[in-house]
Amino acid sequence: MTEQQARQQLIDIASSLFQRGYATGSAGNMSLLLDDNTILATPTGSCLGRLQPNDLSKLTLSGEFISGKKPSKEVKFHLGLYNNNPKCKAVVHLHSLYLTALSCLQDLNHQNAIKPFTPYVVMRMGNVPVIPYYKPGDIRIATDLASLALNHQAFLLANHGAVTIGENLEEATNNYEELEETAKLIFILKDQKINYLTEDEINELRK
Numbered sequence: 500m501t502e503q504q505a506r507q508q509l510i511d512i513a514s515s516l517f518q519r520g521y522a523t524g525s526a527g528n529m530s531l532l533l534d535d536n537t538i539l540a541t542p543t544g545s546c547l548g549r550l551q552p553n554d555l556s557k558l559t560l561s562g563e564f565i566s567g568k569k570p571s572k573e574v575k576f577h578l579g580l581y582n583n584n585p586k587c588k589a590v591v592h593l594h595s596l597y598l599t600a601l602s603c604l605q606d607l608n609h610q611n612a613i614k615p616f617t618p619y620v621v622m623r624m625g626n627v628p629v630i631p632y633y634k635p636g637d638i639r640i641a642t643d644l645a646s647l648a649l650n651h652q653a654f655l656l657a658n659h660g661a662v663t664i665g666e667n668l669e670e671a672t673n674n675y676e677e678l679e680e681t682a683k684l685i686f687i688l689k690d691q692k693i694n695y696l697t698e699d700e701i702n703e704l705r706k
């Protein structure tokens with residue numbers, strides 16, 4: 500994929516997420532890793548529904564600014580993920596409704612916020628750890644995500660939202676959408692007795 504194609508893909512997927520209500524206002528940010536090991540990221544204060552290809556911020560993996568508009572302050576944690584997982588080629592971070600609601604609950608299991616009851620989250624993402632609440636842009640979000648990057652595909656940021664990664668932008672986006680649907684199911688089912696997957700069923704999915 501050329502850089503121009505990657506720019507177009509990033510703004511097209513960002514726009515699609517915005518149109519379908521996964522992002523509102525200027526919340527959320529996304530990035531992808533180019534073949535030359537530089538990253539393209541959505542700029543600070545931008546609406547994901549209204550980006551132009553040349554708006555995107557281009558940075559090195561150590562965070563040096565190359566071109567475009569100024570990046571989001573949250574790009575620090577994107578860099579933490581790329582630098583600690585060689586398979587990570589794209590990052591999606593949104594404050595979508597149900598995942599943000601889930602991130603605000605007390606008593607979440609911080610090793611895995613989503614106790615499995617459908618196969619897809621287990622197959623696509625495995626455990627979904629919770630990063631404690633820090634002010635947006637705080638470097639500790641980056642250091643905590645960096646320490647978990649190698650063995651996870653999805654993360655909940657307490658009282659904030661969620662982050663997914665993938666081997667390309669489509670995969671990171673599919674992971675995010677799957678996670679949001681699962682969070683929605685958790686709220687739809689909250690007063691019902693859920694038939695959770697058994698340990699054997701979960702282990703079979705992880706093989």
Ligand SMILES: [Zn+2]
Nearest residue numbers: 527573635660
């Ligand atoms: Zn955020």
